[in-house]
Amino acid sequence: MAHIDVRGEGRGTLPDEGSAIMQVIALQKWSKAWSISGSFGQSIEARRKIDAAIKAKDHSAFKATQRRGHWRVTLA
Numbered sequence: 001m002a003h004i005d006v007r008g009e010g011r012g013t014l015p016d017e018g019s020a021i022m023q024v025i026a027l028q029k030w031s032k033a034w035s036i037s038g039s040f041g042q043s044i045e046a047r048r049k050i051d052a053a054i055k056a057k058d059h060s061a062f063k064a065t066q067r068r069g070h071w072r073v074t075l076a
Helices: 017-026 040-056
Strands: 004-005 063-065 069-076
Touching: 004 040, 017 063, 017 069, 040 069
Parallel strands: none
Antiparallel strands: 004 069, 063 069
């Protein structure tokens, strides 16, 4: 599963799911920065989906869940 942990500025938390996803897209957190597990073929496919969604600014391609002090953004 591919994911990235997103924190707010100054180690604060972001207010909602949309803000976490917007930060991934606005700061262009490309697939190189993501943690990806799985076989080689699965990881290449996930990387392509992540990069294509960021390039197209597709918010619906991601979902975010709140963790303690940060948001975990994954592919939807």
